[in-house]
Amino acid sequence: MATECSPEIRAAILERLHEIQTRMESACQSAGRNAQEVTLMAVTKTVPPEQVNVVVEAGVTLLGENRVQEFLSKRDDYDKRAEVQFIGHLQTNKVKQIVGAVTLIHSVDSLHLLQEIQKTANKQEIVQDILLEVNIGGETSKSGAAPAEMQMLLQSAMECPNVKVRGLMTIPPPFAEQSEAEECFGRMQTLWQDLRRTSPSLDILSMGMSGDYETAIRYGATLIRLGSALFGARIYPPKTL
Ligand SMILES: *Cc1c(COP(=O)(O)O)cnc(C)c1O
Numbered sequence: 001m002a003t004e005c006s007p008e009i010r011a012a013i014l015e016r017l018h019e020i021q022t023r024m025e026s027a028c029q030s031a032g033r034n035a036q037e038v039t040l041m042a043v044t045k046t047v048p049p050e051q052v053n054v055v056v057e058a059g060v061t062l063l064g065e066n067r068v069q070e071f072l073s074k075r076d077d078y079d080k081r082a083e084v085q086f087i088g089h090l091q092t093n094k095v096k097q098i099v100g101a102v103t104l105i106h107s108v109d110s111l112h113l114l115q116e117i118q119k120t121a122n123k124q125e126i127v128q129d130i131l132l133e134v135n136i137g138g139e140t141s142k143s144g145a146a147p148a149e150m151q152m153l154l155q156s157a158m159e160c161p162n163v164k165v166r167g168l169m170t171i172p173p174p175f176a177e178q179s180e181a182e183e184c185f186g187r188m189q190t191l192w193q194d195l196r197r198t199s200p201s202l203d204i205l206s207m208g209m210s211g212d213y214e215t216a217i218r219y220g221a222t223l224i225r226l227g228s229a230l231f232g233a234r235i236y237p238p239k240t241l
């Protein structure tokens with residue numbers, strides 16, 4: 001059993017959640033969007049399960065996991081109402097531990113990974129929902145495929161009967177200026193809308209984190225992924241040497 005969350009920490013999380021929900025609502029309102037169109041995901045990396053469960057009990061049942069090992073060690077302690085999705089970089093040798101264990105994999109950025117997911121989902125006789133991850137900032141070190149590769153990846157996914165592409169995801173570069181955020185999110189929105197003309201089942205646009213979610217909402221995000229705005233600054237365990 002997971003330990004209980006202290007009343008102080010619980011109150012702090014609920015207060016942050018309340019502020020986020022208020023800001024989400026006004027961002028939707030000023031964008032002329034219905035608040036129901038945007039789903040809040042709680043990103044759980046480094047956060048102990050008893051703190052994660054505070055937001056699940058408050059109705060934020062969608063959780064985002066980055067690391068396979070951390071996910072496997074924490075999932076049994078999550079409130080049973082939680083739905084878990086995978087948002088981290090996925091190595092092909094870990095695909096077996098994730099396919100079928102999460103409802104959506106946000107980070108598919110190569111043909112190789114796509115085919116590995118297809119193979120594993122086929123063995124399990126399931127259809128795995130995925131998002132294609134776009135490297136919208138064009139950074140060389142970043143994960144995600146180039147916007148120009150999306151059509152090819154979509155085409156390849158159509159030949160994978162055990163994989164269903166539900167939309168796009170991005171982690172934009174850290175912004176120096178608000179206008180850069182708008183440019184990146186704007187390009188994502190255009191790309192998503194273009195692809196939807198031929199693939200209407202792409203109903204998810206996963207973008208926006210703690211520092212930029214209101215901007216992402218203005219540019220059409222349907223799923224925002226918040227960690228530190230919800231749980232406070234992350235405390236990483238010391239590296240074991
Ligand atoms: C950590 C992480 C987030 C949340 O980041 P915050 O800035 O803490 O909100 C969102 N998406 C991905 C893929 C992440 O790794």
